[in-house]
Amino acid sequence: MPDLNLILLGPPGSGKGTQGERLQEDLELPYYATGDILRAAVKAGTEVGLAAREYMDRGDLVPDEVIIGVIADQLEEAGADRGFILDGFPRTVPQAEALDAELTKLGRQLEAVILIEVSDEEIIRRITGRRVCSEGGHIYHLDFNRPETDGICDIDGSELIVRDDDRPEVVRNRLEQYHEKTSPLVSYYEKQALLNRVDGTADPDQVAESIRSLISTLSLEEG
């Protein structure tokens, strides 16, 4: 079977992180979530973190050259793995072009782009209930996915917090950025016959099931 190189695409709050974590477990592939990588860089005070912080706080995208370097390093490190899952990258057409060039350089190609579709209204409702763990970034929701103990991560016991960029005014900006800069990737990947749409309004188990069956179809097609 060829490498399973996958992209999760969708607006903020569409469930990419939740589905990415599940896929990572199911497929045992390296999982690169650029939002998580950048938040870790901000926390550690690295050069990338310092460059990214002000953009993230406003809900703007960080400049392409910052994030492209980060992801290229990760993919080169992944080396001989059987594939990868990208979540939150690419987010602009220049990023997608840079990814294509990097994969060509590595002699690899994308297998599928999975677009998780959710309306803006539903996203705002979801994000205001979202809580993340302060250590490992594990994701919970006050309505859909409560932790066993309020305010505490089931996995590592750390405190659950509201991400700065999950505040309502920042969420509205993130959605604007998505429509303006990221949604052109839908036709970009449609043209390459890589785009697969999944209804992201279903509950997380159903969404996971749709993604699983889609991936098994891909694997069958590839023989």
Ligand code: AMP
């Ligand atoms: P996320 O957790 O994926 O919603 O990302 C949080 C924030 O990180 C975004 O609002 C951006 O500021 C930044 N970010 C993450 N991935 C990218 C990317 N591919 N390009 C530019 N900015 C990004």
